[in-house]
Amino acid sequence: MRVRLEDVARAANVSPKTVSRVLNDEANVTDATRQRVRAAMEAMDYRPHPSARSLAGNRSFLVAMLYDNNDNPSSTYLAEIQDGVLEACDAHRYSMMVRPLRMRDGDFIRRLDALISDHHPDGVVLTPPITDYAPLLKRLRERNVPYASVSPLRRGKTLGVTMDEQRAARAIVEHLLGLGHRRIAHVVGIADHGASRWRLAGYREAMAAAGLSEDPALVVQGAFTFGSGVEAARQLFSLAERPTAVFAANDDMATGVMWAAGEYGLKVPHDLSVCGFDDTPLSRQLWPALTTVQQPSREMGKIAAEQLLSALRGHGTGRLVQIPFSLQIRGSTATVP
Amino acid sequence: MRVRLEDVARAANVSPKTVSRVLNDEANVTDATRQRVRAAMEAMDYRPHPSARSLAGNRSFLVAMLYDNNDNPSSTYLAEIQDGVLEACDAHRYSMMVRPLRMRDGDFIRRLDALISDHHPDGVVLTPPITDYAPLLKRLRERNVPYASVSPLRRGKTLGVTMDEQRAARAIVEHLLGLGHRRIAHVVGIADHGASRWRLAGYREAMAAAGLSEDPALVVQGAFTFGSGVEAARQLFSLAERPTAVFAANDDMATGVMWAAGEYGLKVPHDLSVCGFDDTPLSRQLWPALTTVQQPSREMGKIAAEQLLSALRGHGTGRLVQIPFSLQIRGSTATVP
DNA sequence: ACGCAAATTGACAGCGCTGTCATTCCTGCC
DNA sequence: GGCAGGAATGACAGCGCTGTCAATTTGCGT
Numbered sequence: 001m002r003v004r005l006e007d008v009a010r011a012a013n014v015s016p017k018t019v020s021r022v023l024n025d026e027a028n029v030t031d032a033t034r035q036r037v038r039a040a041m042e043a044m045d046y047r048p049h050p051s052a053r054s055l056a057g058n059r060s061f062l063v064a065m066l067y068d069n070n071d072n073p074s075s076t077y078l079a080e081i082q083d084g085v086l087e088a089c090d091a092h093r094y095s096m097m098v099r100p101l102r103m104r105d106g107d108f109i110r111r112l113d114a115l116i117s118d119h120h121p122d123g124v125v126l127t128p129p130i131t132d133y134a135p136l137l138k139r140l141r142e143r144n145v146p147y148a149s150v151s152p153l154r155r156g157k158t159l160g161v162t163m164d165e166q167r168a169a170r171a172i173v174e175h176l177l178g179l180g181h182r183r184i185a186h187v188v189g190i191a192d193h194g195a196s197r198w199r200l201a202g203y204r205e206a207m208a209a210a211g212l213s214e215d216p217a218l219v220v221q222g223a224f225t226f227g228s229g230v231e232a233a234r235q236l237f238s239l240a241e242r243p244t245a246v247f248a249a250n251d252d253m254a255t256g257v258m259w260a261a262g263e264y265g266l267k268v269p270h271d272l273s274v275c276g277f278d279d280t281p282l283s284r285q286l287w288p289a290l291t292t293v294q295q296p297s298r299e300m301g302k303i304a305a306e307q308l309l310s311a312l313r314g315h316g317t318g319r320l321v322q323i324p325f326s327l328q329i330r331g332s333t334a335t336v337p
Numbered sequence: 338m339r340v341r342l343e344d345v346a347r348a349a350n351v352s353p354k355t356v357s358r359v360l361n362d363e364a365n366v367t368d369a370t371r372q373r374v375r376a377a378m379e380a381m382d383y384r385p386h387p388s389a390r391s392l393a394g395n396r397s398f399l400v401a402m403l404y405d406n407n408d409n410p411s412s413t414y415l416a417e418i419q420d421g422v423l424e425a426c427d428a429h430r431y432s433m434m435v436r437p438l439r440m441r442d443g444d445f446i447r448r449l450d451a452l453i454s455d456h457h458p459d460g461v462v463l464t465p466p467i468t469d470y471a472p473l474l475k476r477l478r479e480r481n482v483p484y485a486s487v488s489p490l491r492r493g494k495t496l497g498v499t500m501d502e503q504r505a506a507r508a509i510v511e512h513l514l515g516l517g518h519r520r521i522a523h524v525v526g527i528a529d530h531g532a533s534r535w536r537l538a539g540y541r542e543a544m545a546a547a548g549l550s551e552d553p554a555l556v557v558q559g560a561f562t563f564g565s566g567v568e569a570a571r572q573l574f575s576l577a578e579r580p581t582a583v584f585a586a587n588d589d590m591a592t593g594v595m596w597a598a599g600e601y602g603l604k605v606p607h608d609l610s611v612c613g614f615d616d617t618p619l620s621r622q623l624w625p626a627l628t629t630v631q632q633p634s635r636e637m638g639k640i641a642a643e644q645l646l647s648a649l650r651g652h653g654t655g656r657l658v659q660i661p662f663s664l665q666i667r668g669s670t671a672t673v674p
Numbered sequence: 675a676c677g678c679a680a681a682t683t684g685a686c687a688g689c690g691c692t693g694t695c696a697t698t699c700c701t702g703c704c
Numbered sequence: 705g706g707c708a709g710g711a712a713t714g715a716c717a718g719c720g721c722t723g724t725c726a727a728t729t730t731g732c733g734t
């Protein structure tokens with residue numbers, strides 16, 4: 001039969017309430033007692049019953065991860081974040097549930113309400129691009145559900161994690177400038193994603209700092225997909241004056257650019273330098289391997305969840321952590337032809 | 338305040354137990370009563386408290402989806418299955434949790450035990466490649482946890498869903514044969530995955546049926562990744578007598594083959610026909626678009642979960658559903674040069 | 675109309691834990 | 705040494721639901 005808290009209490013010769021206190025790391029238990037109880041738990045391999053805890057304590061020990069699988073910034077990215085969030089939840093003995101929620105659907109808020117009413121998550125983790133969807137944030141606040149975000153657009157007092165994407169984008173464009181490139185194109189991501197804005201801003205900043213005025217023909221709209229990268233590149237390669245380097249706002253599009261380069265008989269990096277953003281596994285598998293910005297998605301998911309949890313447990317309050325990026329200079333970029 | 342079952346009971350003028358019966362679709366409630374209770378639930382927007390149900394009823398309304406994120410058959414694939422499983426769980430008002438579990442790790446079983454003891458899932462959904470890991474299945478049976486599998490290797494009395502991958506592979510190779518190809522190469526997936534075996538078997542079957550004896554040089558090992566496709570293709574293209582068509586065991590590797598074709602100056606499909614398997618989003622974005630086999634992963638996840646749930650609820654017992662495949666003939670295959 | 679079995683409904687305890695508040699045990703200090 | 709005041713511990717009810725079993729109603733044959 002199942003070992004219950006009461007059994008542990010009897011074994012440790014204390015009241016059930018004291019075992020509960022130890023279980024929940026509450027104050028006012030002497031070290032000696034705490035040790036004794038811990039030992040008993042250990043010895044009996046005690047596992048608290050989550051439903052009982054949740055029913056009695058009016059908390060669910062549940063974190064929900066929300067994502068938009070429609071405007072999907074690549075399933076690899078989400079899968080990595082999910083792994084990170086899960087790792088953090090596990091470590092704190094919370095459980096996690098995932099929740100696709102389509103921002104464009106009319107019943108977004110209704111579904112959110114259903115999630116909250118049905119499962120009572122203690123908190124939620126928001127992933128791009130729904131980190132800044134105002135009606136969502138409003139409802140979460142109204143219903144008093146704490147949240148943490150991965151790469152939120154607005155950096156107010158939100159909890160979560162960010163990377164300085166603009167500075168990273170600037171750095172990678174400066175890398176291209178350093179190789180002598182001047183006609184550097186940029187393939188932009190989906191318009192209203194923060195990622196697209198920051199990366200574009202970083203591109204512009206670097207170009208301006210180098211004293212280059214922006215050529216609108218060199219800034220092409222993409223949609224974060226391989227296919228959109230191919231199309232953007234075809235557009236660029238048809239230009240009278242072709243770029244010598246392309247900075248795509250993510251690796252998938254950069255891969256598309258490299259693909260299109262093949263179609264046009266352009267050798268990368270000899271005739272064309274290409275770089276991306278994200279450092280997806282794909283980027284290392286290409287040949288030549290892609291110069292890109294490493295974005296540690298898994299780590300970011302983990303940190304966001306940790307900030308949320310630390311806010312939930314009242315240990316400190318959680319904050320917006322900024323994590324460093326690193327440039328991955330690989331074979332796809334070289335000096336200007 | 339929260340609406341409880343008791344409140345509904347009062348509104349419908351019945352006992353709480355009767356409301357409970359309606360909630361759980363139990364027998365022995367007159368239609369009139371059932372209607373009345375349903376109406377009251379609806380009117381009050383009643384949401385049963387999962388923890389209370391679970392505590393009193395000794396079931397968790399929880400399905401765990403297990404996957405191996407180490408030997409990962411592409412995150413897109415898993416993400417789609419996950420979406421399907423989630424959809425089915427939602428429809429039946431079950432909740433779902435995801436659980437990465439590394440088959441190669443020594444503490445696989447320990448982690449599985451922890452999952453079961455900590456969360457008491459009512460059932461689990463197994464995804465490749467851990468659908469046939471014997472110690473796992475053994476432990477699940479020992480601990481009396483029902484499971485359903487997506488594409489299990491062994492088709493005994495397992496619940497779940499499969500596709501006739503061998504026949505699909507055979508069909509796609511026959512498509513190539515029909516185009517006049519005779520030197521058809523195959524890039525194999527990770528050795529012990531069922532998917533690799535079936536697709537290889539289908540390839541062999543088709544070749545044999547066409548009266549072609551196997552040329553070992555045309556069967557190259559890959560690992561389901563883009564990069565492994567590139568390498569396999571390079572190997573094939575260096576052959577004295579090159580293949581005129583390549584069937585890769587999945588789309589990622591097929592994309593790698595197309596990439597390598599570019600390196601070798603081979604135009605697809607004019608100089609080389611390429612086809613894959615899975616019909617990932619990528620396959621439609623390529624140019625030319627990839628001829629492949631449509632594998633409806635999302636649907637498969639959904640069906641597997643439905644079989645599990647129907648077994649759990651005793652409505653029928655659940656079975657191993659075989660779903661049809663369909664060939665997606667697109668631009669990457671053409672008549673032999 | 676009456677009796678009986680089957681169908682329907684309800685009363686009540688209790689799932690395993692935590693919140694509240696009462697009780698006991700310390701400490702330090704006059 | 706005695707006492708105030710805080711720290712540690714415990715008693716007990718109850719979170720919202722379902723299992724068990726008893727009570728009531730219904731349908732049906734005579």
